[in-house]
Amino acid sequence: MSQIKHAVRTRPYYLARQTALDARIERTRTLTKANRVACGAKRRSDGEPCEAPSVPGKRRCKWHGGCSTGPRTPEGKARVAENLNHRR
Numbered sequence: 001m002s003q004i005k006h007a008v009r010t011r012p013y014y015l016a017r018q019t020a021l022d023a024r025i026e027r028t029r030t031l032t033k034a035n036r037v038a039c040g041a042k043r044r045s046d047g048e049p050c051e052a053p054s055v056p057g058k059r060r061c062k063w064h065g066g067c068s069t070g071p072r073t074p075e076g077k078a079r080v081a082e083n084l085n086h087r088r
Contacts (some may be wrong), residue, residue, distance in 0.1 A: 039064055 039050035043065035055066030071077045 039066070041065075
């Protein structure tokens with residue numbers, strides 16, 4: 001019986017499936033709360049820093065711009081550049 005189990009575990013589709021499962025587990029491990037920092041943006045409700053975990057790979061939470069991809073259109077990029085120069 002142990003020979004049959006061993007034969008099943010060495011088949012290519014089993015190995016590919018196991019590799020994909022290992023990759024998914026590793027990806028989940030890196031997205032845990034322990035690897036994410038507190039947002040820190042000022043809340044409008046009370047002025048205190050936001051304590052929500054940041055979006056993975058970013059510094060802000062999903063409510064304070066962590067999911068933002070920035071301007072996409074030329075008009076949007078021009079508007080951002082104008083505001084940047086205006087604030088300096």
